[in-house]
Amino acid sequence: MSTIPPGSVPPGSVPPGGQQPPYDPKTQWRVYREQQKAAWRAQRDAWKAQRYAYKGYAGPYGPRVPSIVGPLILVAIGVIALLITWGHMDAQQFWEWYGRWWPVLLIAAGLGLLAEWMLDQRREIPVRRGGGFVGILILLAFIGVGSGIANSHWNNWHVNGDDHDDFNSFFGRPQHDQDQQVLNTTVPAGATIQIQNPRGDVSISAGDSQTVEVQAHQIAYANSDSEAKKIFDGEKADVVVSGGTVIVKSPGHNDGQVNLTVTVPKNASVNVEASHGDVSAAGLGAGATITASHGDVHLSNIAGSVQVHFSSNKGDFSAHEVTGDITADGKCNDLTLSEIKGKVTINGDIFGETHFENLTGGVHLHTSITDLQFGDLPGDLTLNDEDLHITEAHGGVRVTTHSKNIDLAQVSGDTYVDDRDGNISIEPAGVYGVEARNSHGHGDIELTLPPNTSATVDGRTRNGDIVSDFPLTVSGDESKTAMGKIGAGLVKITLSTDVGDVRIKRGDEAQGTVTTPPKTPATPKTPKTPKVPAETEEQ
Structure with missing residues (x-):
């Protein structure tokens, strides 16, 4: 198409007369x-x-094809909503699950897009995939994060029956109570009793007969008697015997709870699963395995081994007079053990206070902050988020932690302490090896030795003073060292701190009189420092 106006001459051309027209x-x-x-x-x-190509018309960029991921997400949302509406899926359990596993949705969507891309590579004509569902994914991700936070706060509040009462009372739902008919079932000798109660407390005791007796106190939160009856029927407890296994089970209900009081034969092994409620057991003769998701566990007078599994940091665990080993894992609040004659192994996080008394089987406690091992404990132990105090421990003590003040008194055995940003105080009960380090932080070290000590001392500080009641050679200015032998130098004492003072004190005459000179011990291996999560305040 010509762009020269009619009657004009293109630039550079010569008209028929052969003369260049004047410039216009x-x-x-x-x-x-x-x-x-x-x-x-x-x-x-x-x-x-x-624009036509993006709307789906053929063009140089290929047609625009919608992705199947978006419709699949909408179908999944609709199916879940329908199941919850029909009562085939528990809404609270779904949100608890979704608050934990929502990232799987992003992974599934990514895999779907990757599969579509691989199929598109085989097309002769290139296509452009639509991404209108990205906004839905972002919204579902925000809902997942909010659900996780809400579940955390909900579990902290709605952990047992009392909180359930407060919740329903707050919304004006009356409480209805009913005692279910007592269930008596004869069971074979040496049977395993499995108790499953998703909502409500469980109390277990041992009887003299070979029967299982179940007393169930039902609670329903409903606006009418007819509605309460439906809840009672839905959460009713039952007993089923299958060979050597006896199952005591309540299906549970979101608007109610069942408190079970179970009497079992003394020779029966007990396995308890309680989701929202406390568990207490006394007098059992063949041990117990207890899983408590949101509630306390209290044990007393138990023969045999005990395994406890926690999943909430609001439940307490206490055990008194247990003749077997105790193994516990997960998260709990306060931990109290006394009169335990087996080995104690704790692996998890403790958010409250730990107190031990009179343990005779050895202890290994491991959290994300503290790793602690020792032998018998005729005395006591207290551990919280600031301090660790042990009095009268046998078999030596090994501690790896940080940000705690450590006080070890009357320790019979070699002592190893690795701390950071905390003061260390150690008082051996005799002539034993000591290695105490306060590295990469502030903290003083104080060691009180008996007058009859026989040790080789190596003390160091980078920014602090060294004071000794024993004749040692102290040298250095800003960084100081203390070297020398006390007596014959039988055991090795190593003390070091980055920023802090080192004090070696002479104890009284009574200290160390109950022990005999030991053989020269091997230098203890340094345990691995546990990883520390930034967001927790465990022990």
């Missing part, structure tokens, strides 16, 4: 303007073609 600015401006209009029309046509 108006003509030149009209030519320039027509050229600009033609360029704009070409650009507009290109934009139209691109």
Whole structure:
């Protein structure tokens, strides 16, 4: 299409007369303007073609094809909503699950897009995939994060029956109570009793007969008696005997709870699963395995081994007079053990206070902050988020932790302490090896030795003083060392701190009189420092 106006002469051309026409600015401006209009029309046509291609019309970029991931997400949301509406899926359990596993949705969507991309590579004509569902994914991700936070706060509040009462009372739902008919079932000797109660407390005791007796106190939160009856029927407890296994089970109900009081034969092994409620057991003769998701566990007078599994940091665990080993894992609040004659192994996180008394089987406690091992404990132990105090431990003590003040008194056996940002105080009960380190932080070290000590001492501090009641060679200015032997130098004492003082004190005459000179011990291996999560405040 020509862009030269009619009657004008293109620039550079010569008219038929052979003479160049005179320069005309108006003509030149009209030519320039027509050229600009033609360029704009070409650009507009290109934009139209691109827009049509995005709408699905064939073009140089290929047709635009919607992704199947978006419709699949909508179908999944609809199915879940329908199941919850029909009562085939528990809404609270779903949100608890979704608050923990929502990232799986992003993984599944990514895998779906990857599969589509691989299929598109085999097409002869390229296509462009739609991404309109990305907004839905972002919204579902925000809902997942909010659900996780809400579940955490909900579990902290709605952990047992009392909180359930407060919740329903707050919303004006009356409480209905009913005692279920007592269930008596004869069971074979040596049977395993499995108790499953998703909502409500469980209390277990041992009887003299070979029967299982179940007393169930039902609670329903409903606005009418007929509604309460439906809840009672849905959460009713039952007993089933299958060979050597006896199952005591309540299905549970979101609007109620069942408190079970179970009497079992003394020779029966007990396995308890309680989701929302406390568990107490006394007098059992063949041990117990207890899983408590949101509630306390209290044990007393138990013969045999005990395994406890926690999943909430609001439940307490206490055990008194247990003749077997105790193994516990997970998260709990306060931990109290006394009169334990087996080995104690704790692996998890403790958010409250730990107190031990009179343990005779050895202890290994491991959390994300503290790793602690020792032998018998005729005395006591207290551990919280700031302090660790042990009095009268046998078999030596090994501690790896940080940000705690450590006080070890009357320790019979070699002592190893690795701390950071905390003071260390150690008082051996006799002539034993000591290694105490306060590295990468502030903290003093104080060691009180009996007068009859026989040790080789190596003490160091980078920014602090060294004071000794024993004749040692102290040297250095800013960084000081203390070297030398006390007596015959039988055991090795190593003390080091980065920023802090080192004090070696002489104890009284009574200290160390109950022990005999030991053999020279091997240097203890340094345990691995546990990893510390930034967001927790465990022990």
